[in-house]
Amino acid sequence: MADPRFYSAKGPFTVRALAEIAGAALSSDSDPDRVIRDVAPLATAGPECLGFLDNPRYATQFAVTRAGACLVRPESSAGAPRGMCLLFTGTPYKAYAKVAQAFYPREAPVPGVAPSATVDPGAKIGEGTAIGAGAVVGPGAEIGRRCRIGANAVIGPGVTLGDDCVIGASTSLHYCLVGRRVRMLAGVRIGEDGFGFAPDPDVPVDIPQLGRVIIEDDVEIGANTTIDRGAGPDTVIGAGTRIDNLVQIGHNVTLGRGCIVIAQAGISGSTKLEDYAIVAAQGGVAGHLTVGKGARVAAKSGVMRDVPPGVSVGGIPAVGIRQWFRQVAILQRLARSRDQ
């Protein structure tokens, strides 16, 4: 059970209600009125908990779990413990996410401006929004309804946020327009100067960075990640994209819808990720490239040329993933066969 110092579960819910929330179908021998009080992994779930089976690797846990109810694909449900309620779905993990959200919804903000916050008189704050202690909101900023601005966060002049955004502690936003339901964790840096200058042996001559960061709806951005504003064009983060911690996004980058950029990856200036492209942890993409729709860049890889849609790449410099596997295999074989 989640630590009550930090979390409190809603509910309880009947199995019938949870099936509806999950978009799942109850098996005929399940008791729709059974009461469920929490979610839990199969290994630790008790009779009043709901679990899920998605990865077949956990089938043995499924067979012996004490969970009172389980989200499962119909074809994986053989061997279920007697008496357990079965909620059939084709996507057990996603269904579980919805049930877990029902038990642990995001807390609504407690509206109001903390006494120690500094809100410019020229800023607009929407109804139901909470501005945390020590937060700073600059002139001309517009914050939507039901937003939560974390402690010591900084919302710069002219920045706009849509409704239902959550901004983490000590995060700073400048030169950006942010959509609805966007979540940024703590320490994020949006809209700082891009890395642009003309070299000079004396002092480099900076190029004024005159663009913005446009963040579409439903984006999430991890802790201490940095997204530079555009140099003239904008830096754009497409709807539903997920960015992990400590990621670097250079100026003029465009990420499409539903992209995934995992921890400590970096996307260099003016590069474009098309919809649903994925860059895994510590991966890097050089500047002025296109990573096609649904393409995948393996962890720690370095992409130095365009990646066509749907293609997976790996290595430094990155090549097709199978080619990379062969490179790894042949090098390992050569090294093993060598006299020592």
Next chain:
Amino acid sequence: MADPRFYSAKGPFTVRALAEIAGAALSSDSDPDRVIRDVAPLATAGPECLGFLDNPRYATQFAVTRAGACLVRPESSAGAPRGMCLLFTGTPYKAYAKVAQAFYPREAPVPGVAPSATVDPGAKIGEGTAIGAGAVVGPGAEIGRRCRIGANAVIGPGVTLGDDCVIGASTSLHYCLVGRRVRMLAGVRIGEDGFGFAPDPDVPVDIPQLGRVIIEDDVEIGANTTIDRGAGPDTVIGAGTRIDNLVQIGHNVTLGRGCIVIAQAGISGSTKLEDYAIVAAQGGVAGHLTVGKGARVAAKSGVMRDVPPGVSVGGIPAVGIRQWFRQVAILQRLARSRDQ
């Protein structure tokens, strides 16, 4: 045109004035009194905009641009659209930077200490300096003239900053002496403890870190970058050096003049980069090494021995850049030729 919520252009300027700012020579058939109101890329520039042609790749855009004026090398100016003013220079990109700065100069700080800032009575604040909301300035700190200290930034005890520095939101400075015209973006961490301890199976024994960070004039430091103070010697960042976002600089490191360290690169303790050395994105240099004057470390490379002046290296471990290209080529060829 830049978003007026965030930027306002100075000007307009005549082409004659801009040529002077850029240090460029007007072509004989250009109208020196033509009025220019903004800068823009050639592709989107209108008749009242100035653009530039540096990379010959953009020659086709040059041929059809609607820009009213263009900075260009004399030898690249054939095929210019009829009526466009030509400003001849050997360094169009740098000249463009100067013109762009004329249209979009850095805003002067609005002097004063925000009511929510905490400035120790023993700190000295220079004339014309602005201390942002929630900023904290410790005892004995000395801040020069015309500086701008961002919201929620922290200037630790005894820290000194020269004139005309800009410190970003939520950045913290400790144990450091900072020159003039230094810019740090948001979330920078200067002067934290170096990673120094004597291992022990019980509890490691920390080595007190007794040095400082010395940052010379005209340095710029990117968002969320960390620069540890020296263990006994100092950590030194030379004049005019440019450091990008999320870079790690270990204790006792010395960077010379005009070095460039790109996003997510790391320089380990006691290593020295001589003047104008470059470490590209996600590159790493091991400790106690010297990277010679003007040497270049390719993106994602791992340097494990000294790099002579002027030499370019790549790979993990890094080797001469041509040797690295050959390694890549031979491995790709071996992998392709292998039966599958």
Next chain:
Amino acid sequence: MADPRFYSAKGPFTVRALAEIAGAALSSDSDPDRVIRDVAPLATAGPECLGFLDNPRYATQFAVTRAGACLVRPESSAGAPRGMCLLFTGTPYKAYAKVAQAFYPREAPVPGVAPSATVDPGAKIGEGTAIGAGAVVGPGAEIGRRCRIGANAVIGPGVTLGDDCVIGASTSLHYCLVGRRVRMLAGVRIGEDGFGFAPDPDVPVDIPQLGRVIIEDDVEIGANTTIDRGAGPDTVIGAGTRIDNLVQIGHNVTLGRGCIVIAQAGISGSTKLEDYAIVAAQGGVAGHLTVGKGARVAAKSGVMRDVPPGVSVGGIPAVGIRQWFRQVAILQRLARSRDQ
């Protein structure tokens, strides 16, 4: 000598007192009453300074140093300058650390809550603790005795810290339980959401993250490092572990006692490092793996399978360190022998 703007040395101490602090034995011809006023590297030490000789590489410095006293292994002490006091120990570096701590102990916090701090009435603050300017302490938080909470730091609701913790400027803690003598440098992010969601072409469905971060005694965490809270299980950092700057620790990760994770390394979700494991700079470990007790991961390596206890690995993907050296060597040889 350390800059008196930032550091002030305690003492002086007699050589006898320092030998006791260091757990070292004085050589028979040393004067136990000699007065020492500071620590210094052998190269710069004067007659009132104590130095140390650990790495035999510095034997020539030892032979000519002007230091008044030196920590040294008995077997390395031949050739000592005449008149220098010798303090014999098997672990000179660790002994030096203890002496340096005696000269430069951590400053005790000046108890009290800064006027600009925001402490929830429901929080508990231990005796002798200092809460810095602009810091925010949430409801239900419990902070132990003699802690120092940095300027603009944020201690979230329900968070607990043991005695003698030091929290850096602008650091934020949420959903965590922290032991005694834990030090976090500036900009650390503890307890943010793990990167967990069920993909969906429309909007990914987030998995509520319901665990905590448990940080045991004597841990140190570097600047701008991020440690996500668990998804259901906890993220755990074992006693005495040292984490450097800009490190990413994913949800559900467990680090054992005395682990070392160096700058910009990343540990993916649900991975376990057993006691004393080391991950060097910019290294990465994929998710759901175990790195055995005392195992070592070389800088920039990418670990994609379990590492047995005591084993050193390197490369991408990581292999045994000797195998990796052979891979490097054979590739370099092949590339050199190739016609050009």
